[in-house]
Amino acid sequence: MGRTATNEHTGAGSPAPATDPPRDPHIETFLQHLATDRGASLYTQRNYRQALTAFADWHQRERGTAAAWADLQRDDFRAYLRSLGRAGLGRAAIHLRFSALRTFYRYLVRRGLVESSPIKQIALPKPEKRLPKFLTGDQITALLAAPMRELESLRGAGKASAAVTADLLRDAAILELLYSCGLRISELCGLKAEDLDWNEQLVRVRGKGNKERLAPIGAPALEALRLYWSHLSQPPGAGMPAFLAAPHRPDPVSPRVVQLRLKRYLAAAGLDPHLTPHKLRHSFATHLLDAGADLRSVQELLGHAHLATTQVYTHLTTERLKRVYDKTHPRA
Numbered sequence: 001m002g003r004t005a006t007n008e009h010t011g012a013g014s015p016a017p018a019t020d021p022p023r024d025p026h027i028e029t030f031l032q033h034l035a036t037d038r039g040a041s042l043y044t045q046r047n048y049r050q051a052l053t054a055f056a057d058w059h060q061r062e063r064g065t066a067a068a069w070a071d072l073q074r075d076d077f078r079a080y081l082r083s084l085g086r087a088g089l090g091r092a093a094i095h096l097r098f099s100a101l102r103t104f105y106r107y108l109v110r111r112g113l114v115e116s117s118p119i120k121q122i123a124l125p126k127p128e129k130r131l132p133k134f135l136t137g138d139q140i141t142a143l144l145a146a147p148m149r150e151l152e153s154l155r156g157a158g159k160a161s162a163a164v165t166a167d168l169l170r171d172a173a174i175l176e177l178l179y180s181c182g183l184r185i186s187e188l189c190g191l192k193a194e195d196l197d198w199n200e201q202l203v204r205v206r207g208k209g210n211k212e213r214l215a216p217i218g219a220p221a222l223e224a225l226r227l228y229w230s231h232l233s234q235p236p237g238a239g240m241p242a243f244l245a246a247p248h249r250p251d252p253v254s255p256r257v258v259q260l261r262l263k264r265y266l267a268a269a270g271l272d273p274h275l276t277p278h279k280l281r282h283s284f285a286t287h288l289l290d291a292g293a294d295l296r297s298v299q300e301l302l303g304h305a306h307l308a309t310t311q312v313y314t315h316l317t318t319e320r321l322k323r324v325y326d327k328t329h330p331r332a
Contacts, residue, residue: 039210041186051100070114134283146265147172166247173224180221182284185277193236207303285313
């Protein structure tokens with residue numbers, strides 16, 4: 001909870017201590033529910049907190065009072081929607097805000113804190129049709145080779161310390177696993193050493209909502225991981241992270257570190273450094289479908305709860321086939 005503002009001064013002419021805005025108790029209990037009962041990722045928790053806090057801040061600013069969730073009406077949210085449009089917020093961002101609000105209200109209704117959701121039947125702007133970006137096979141090859149190229153360069157200059165070597169080998173294994181298994185970054189950072197089945201070439205993945213799935217893992221990814229572990233002072237034991245923050249630190253590598261290191265290797269490979277780790281997941285799915293994999297199998301490999309989520313990748317392969325047809329068919 002934030003500190004309570006007072007009128008007392010710390011000294012002559014000194015202002016009152018700075019205060020933190022009070023946190024909404026309903027939002028806090030909802031976020032706790034997401035974390036403990038639904039196993040939501042840190043990213044989901046962060047996005048929901050930002051979306052709900054943004055509405056609460058808007059209500060305080062525009063209405064002059066804190067949001068009383070049980071008393072809010074549909075017109076309040078229509079006004080909020082108009083304000084987001086005037087602020088130039090993109091359609092995807094607007095949908096994310098209202099998705100969080102809808103989920104929040106479902107939680108409040110189930111807890112008996114409100115009678116019904118006022119957000120029903122609010123017409124949102126249609127989302128833009130944006131196809132996920134992905135890397136070509138040659139681009140993936142160049143990216144996966146980038147950490148080892150850097151290591152070879154440092155070795156040639158006599159600058160490859162044991163710690164630097166271990167970190168670069170870790171990064172090479174991380175990139176291999178992201179692409180080999182189509183993992184989300186949160187899934188990769190949450191991997192334990194015991195999740196790897198070396199004989200069956202499978203990895204146990206904890207996805208959204210703590211749902212587990214088994215994902216095949218390719219031989220190059222396993223070899224990269226084996227090489228990384230061989231350069232640690234002691235290979236990770238049961239219960240330890242598969243990827244360490246540093247060679248002598250038992251805590252797992254953070255998503256932020258993975259993002260920053262990926263930028264480095266994208267630039268080294270001559271690719272757009274703004275691409276995210278999720279683009280490797282997009283590339284994984286697109287390459288499977290291009291090679292003839294069926295949609296249901298790709299859905300299971302990605303850990304998608306709904307087939308519709310996976311179907312966006314069929315648009316990518318369809319567009320590619322159209323380009324090939326237009327370029328090669330004599331009567332296209």
